[in-house]
Amino acid sequence: MIAEYGFSAPAELGMTLEEVQTPCLVIDMSALEHNLKTMADQVVGMGVRLRVHAKAHKSVDIAKLQQVIGGACGICCQKVSEAEVFVRAGFRDVLITNEVRQPSKIDRMARLALGGARVLCCVDDLENVAELSEGASKYGVQIECLVEFDCGGGRCGVKSEDEVLKIAIAIEAARNLKFAGIQAYQGKAQHIQVYSERRDAIAISTAQVAEVKVHLETAGLSCDIVGGGGTGTFAFEGGSGVYNELQCGTYALMDADYNRVESAEGVCQPMFKNALFILTSVMSKTKRGIAVCDAGLKTHAVDSGLPKMFERTDVEFIHCADEHGAINDPQDKLCINDQLLLVPGHCDPTCNLHDFFVCMRDHKVEALWPISARGKLL
């Protein structure tokens, strides 16, 4: 059955960009390395750990680079099946930043620890503690658990320090489980464009997390990990003295939505460069002012807006169909097979659509990286 999938790669090593088949995802390797080193410097400066979120890029190769030059102490995944990909590829410290509830998935997660990897997950329900304990005991492994505290994201997680404590005590008492700390990711704050509003949102959530931490410590439970933070807010959590592990993901590749997040000076995200692009070609030009390219909904996710043209203002991506993109081309500059570099609206679900990253350096294809955990939903 695998043969049926017949991955057809868009490029071969050594090709120039013009030779690459489109549409595909392109990584600017220099920009990627710049981003990884910049974040590594940031976390060293703040004295916190960086547990990179692999759900952003889903790539074993990028995660390895994040460990080698990017200062990562471990990785985050969002799904058990994602974690399986990374553990299989040799990663030894993997946090699933999510609740694991289906019995079959708890079983899969427990088996991940059989080879000696440190496996962590989140818990927001007392009943889940017994389920996880049973799953870990079956294989004689240990699963470390963070209690998820909802610090404003409004999704999973409990809302009060008492609930956190109750679950933490249960974890500590359960066979084959270990209480490892607090998961507190303020997802909603990441994309607040105005710096002061973003800072204020995290100030509120961090104060809550600090109280939870003290509440646990008062009860004799210390937090190995107080984890959270993303590309939009990591400097606030990292500098708070409350969090000790940041979970940034998108900073490595960036996207148009994070480009809109402003610094204190009102500059759009100056710290990280766009390293991820959709390479598309013009494939129809029959009308004045409009060109049609080959990048549509199968090529990029539009939940956070349309892709942006990279370093061009004379043309604009204005509409997205299943397999086509419409480009506003008021001066009719575009010709058939002209290539365009688009910055995707949202990194994570865009990477999830592709089988490969075409990695470019000095105008040549340096590597072809599989998007290792694409489609890992379970």
Next chain:
Amino acid sequence: MIAEYGFSAPAELGMTLEEVQTPCLVIDMSALEHNLKTMADQVVGMGVRLRVHAKAHKSVDIAKLQQVIGGACGICCQKVSEAEVFVRAGFRDVLITNEVRQPSKIDRMARLALGGARVLCCVDDLENVAELSEGASKYGVQIECLVEFDCGGGRCGVKSEDEVLKIAIAIEAARNLKFAGIQAYQGKAQHIQVYSERRDAIAISTAQVAEVKVHLETAGLSCDIVGGGGTGTFAFEGGSGVYNELQCGTYALMDADYNRVESAEGVCQPMFKNALFILTSVMSKTKRGIAVCDAGLKTHAVDSGLPKMFERTDVEFIHCADEHGAINDPQDKLCINDQLLLVPGHCDPTCNLHDFFVCMRDHKVEALWPISARGKLL
């Protein structure tokens, strides 16, 4: 490298729905068969051919059923790499309803015809005729070409009958090409909800296509194929006396967006049943009135709106994050691991996110079908 992908299937044959891992795509086999037979009856009644669009489901197994019980004369694909999957699986009559412009893709397309398959594509530019002729000649194969006429879609295709004629004459004169007719798909009209407005839009486009056809015939060029029509409008094109091949795709599986398209009586698409579902589970329930499920942007496309709850009005899917969905649950009925069936907003890009269809009949998994052409972008 393939091993790294390690497809993890959400189900095994014989499982009940409750045993299936979530999130995943589920097909109701009875509903699928109903839809295929219904469309087969429709096209017989109208005396036209049905060339099913495989881009909707991307499945070799569904396309085979469409030939066996669904009255399909052949299939449509949108990309050369999609066509490769279907030709490799034994399909012998494949129309790429798109322009093929990159030299490497023309080469791939020409090679598709080497095994004897009938390969067709669309053309909307004179220069493309020479490119295609050269590509087909290199392998000594024939590529059949439809001239794409923009009958209101506003995307690819030429706008005037003279332009169509000019390209048709060039195709007819070109080595190893054959003029096969007109491609005229009015994509914009498919989703017009009100019946009369949809009918009127197609009346306009069909009148234009009729003129183009006469113009070609006057010049001595007959159209083997006048192709177009989709799930929203096929009855209009099929009954027009102008079109002779319909290119419907979504009717086989259906989605929430096409559910909103009304019949003459104002009934929402009564002809086809929902055969495609996202199966999701509740994985967090820490707040009153809200449940969190495991279906997010990685599970379904939201370009045409959020998924709809299937045959339930007491709960509603209200927000979509990368890996989570928020469910409005005002009566707090939902419990952890409760399963929900969602009708995806948009079939095509949702199927493109998954590796498998879990096919259910009589509450058991009857088959596990790979989504054969998922991710075929080139």
